[in-house]
Amino acid sequence: MHIYDSVQKAKREFVSQEEGKVSLYVCGPTVYDDAHLGHAKSALVFDLLARVLSANGYEVTYARNITDIDDKIIKKAAEANKSIKEITDFYTDAYHFEMAKLGVARPNIEPKATESLEAMFELIQKLLDSSHAYKTDSGDIYFDTSSDSDYLKLSHRVQDENEKLQRVESSSEKKNSADFALWKSVHDESVSFDSPFGKGRPGWHIECSAMIEKHLAKKEARFAVDIHGGGADLLFPHHENEAAQTRCATNHTLANYWIHNGFVNIDGEKMSKSLGNSFFLRDALKVYDGEVLRFYLLGTHYRANFNFNEEDLLNSKKRLDKIYRLKKRLFGLTHENQKTAFGDELLKTLSDDLNISASLALIDEMISVANEKLDSDAKAKEFKKETLSNLAYIEKVLGFGVKNPYEYFQQGVDEETKAKINSLILQRSEAKKAKDFATSDAIRDEILTYGINIMDTAQGTLWEKI
């Protein structure tokens, strides 16, 4: 398979370090607030990547961290008059709940910063020992960026000399303006952890490096992980700094491949809290089905910036509906999952840097051919089995069409309304039998007022929520 490496800025053939095995690390959320659509996009992209790697025969070890030590968390806890743990547990649970709704599988490992402090101490100590880090008079520990000749090579950044001088003069005890904190000492009663360096809190970047060393890295390997991913904004400074720490503290490079997903904007504007509640996933999920959101958010290539708007989402849903309608036509038939030509083609397009558009085009073509065949040859036993295998493959690799098709089309309709609709459909059938079309059409119009579309099929009259 091929993936675009955002550091080398080129599509590269993917070759794992260890035959048949892949390690994937993705920067997860800082749990101090509700997840927004951007978190969803990132989680979905890497969920898809993990599925495609698996489908290619790799045994995937996927780690996505939970950042549960952060100044923003402390601030939130203070504001809400709650403990740190109450805050982080609450938002971690919410994150898991919402991701499950989107069909995002749980990673194999979900390391937390609070559980990885020892690994951080170890890395910081190594950096101090090798003079890549220094301790200031006040007890803070900084990474010395001037000690790393490869610093800024990951993000292809050029340090501005003027800016450099200005910053050093204006700030603190840092040797270089670009130096970043590994350990921030705490001298008062605010939240802190005991460490060999005194009371304090870790810097953000060291958390990820430490978690990778602890959970994924093999000491003798050239790269700590095969693939490192995250949002496009993380390349600098977060990933640059992570890479520098790992490079200087260990004998390996942080990652062989870097993947960064594009940003989500709302109606053409960058997401911000002032724009309103469609920003949060929990609010989006009140209005839209999780799988519809999954299909919509994954429908555009992962590296492109994504512009979220309701009209596009509803158009996108129509495409997902087609998968479910075909599923409905074949509902209840048993089959064994078989390898199909369609499946091979689908995996091929997805393996080309997750070319989702080409994949969706293949799916549409498959659906169209299947409907045509089923229209002309209602029996076609073997063909049906093959089609079911195709659908099952789409479910497995893309996570589309995972629900019961009848329930999919009836979501958001309460039991009372369902009963009413079924009763009206019965009445309409009677009228139709009696060739009383005026009545049957009137009933259809009435059903429509509930936002329900009905269709007469070989399997009887079926209905869908519009």
Add this chain to the structure above:
RNA sequence: GGUGCCAUCGCCAAGUGGUAAGGCCGCAGCCUGCAAAGCUGCUAUCCCCAGUUCAAAUCUGGGUGGCACCUCCA
């Protein structure tokens, strides 16, 4: 200011040198008591200018217009 990305049909969106995928919407037809669903057919020369080439949406240069990052951020 620095660095980088992008610009394809009304909308969404593939396609990195060989003569424009797919979806939505629209129009016509088949099917249907009529619909809906499904199926079939029809609809773009790729922001502008110049260049390289037998050949460019795809490469180069120059414009124009969006966007991102520059130490909080998926």
